């Protein structure tokens with residue numbers, strides 16, 4: 001892949017506006033993918049009408065949501081506002097989920113601000129009909145911190161259910177071999193240690209995932225321009241654990257289209273939306289790229305390379321503001 005980065009799009013409105021003419025989405029657009037039955041809609045996660053049009057009479061068995069929360073300035077009122085807004089898309093999700101289904105939500109906990117918004121979000125979820133199932137932590141490779149505190153290296157993932165959905169425990173097995181012996185127990189009069197007794201030679205992921213690489217520019221799945229991309233491996237693990245082939249997986253915050261791509265790879269249908277036409281376009285392009293080349297992202301290049309190279313205004317803008325040269 002060529003080395004053509006694209007700066008974070010959420011931090012540069014001018015760049016976003018220069019890319020908008022190349023997007024096949026605007027607010028209200030729904031793209032129906034005739035090949036596999038996926039849908040991408042452009043709009044707000046609380047827009048009932050848009051979601052009605054996407055789902056029609058259908059329901060999903062799995063929701064994977066990764067809402068934006070970094071915009072919260074962590075004033076008390078911001079957290080209250082975020083929770084009120086979250087209540088709405090959580091309720092909508094409940095309505096579009098099957099009787100027995102699962103929901104996973106990625107959310108941050110700011111340690112400088114009473115672990116918000118996670119703390120209030122968990123409280124809010126206790127007032128809904130969802131039942132709590134697990135609180136997963138995914139360990140990042142890189143962290144941030146000072147010498148005065150524990151380094152912050154986790155991403156939080158909440159797992160709730162509606163009814164009694166299936167859970168495919170096979171999805172839990174990692175590629176990490178069991179190395180620690182111990183835990184001796186008598187089975188049929190013979191003393192065995194735990195590795196002899198277990199079903200697999202590898203450890204289960206459990207609720208602390210240490211085997212997933214954070215996305216960065218050297219990985220093929222990297223999507224330049226995106227700022228909050230989740231690793232495909234994490235989303236695939238969730239999909240395999242909590243859905244079956246041909247079922248519908250929904251995601252109301254598409255961004256780089258990770259849930260869409262993982263659904264495509266695993267033969268599920270994905271109904272996804274994003275409020276921003278540029279991220280809807282990126283999600284669609286990522287699916288198209290995968291179908292054409294088998295690649296899961298642009299690594300060092302980006303989804304709009306072919307347009308940027310021909311667009312003088314865009315080229316000059318990237319050169320002047322970021323010293324990025326497109327030749």
Ligand SMILES: C[S@@+](CC[C@H](N)C(=O)[O-])C[C@H]1O[C@@H](n2cnc3c(N)ncnc32)[C@H](O)[C@@H]1O
Pocket residue numbers: 043044045046066067068226228229230231252253254255256257258259273274275276279
């Ligand atoms: C944290 S990112 C999701 C990342 C995604 N899981 C991935 O792997 O690429 C959040 C996304 O939500 C979108 N978003 C923000 N507000 C929204 C809203 N009200 N309704 C729908 N999408 C929204 C943003 O444009 C952004 O792309």
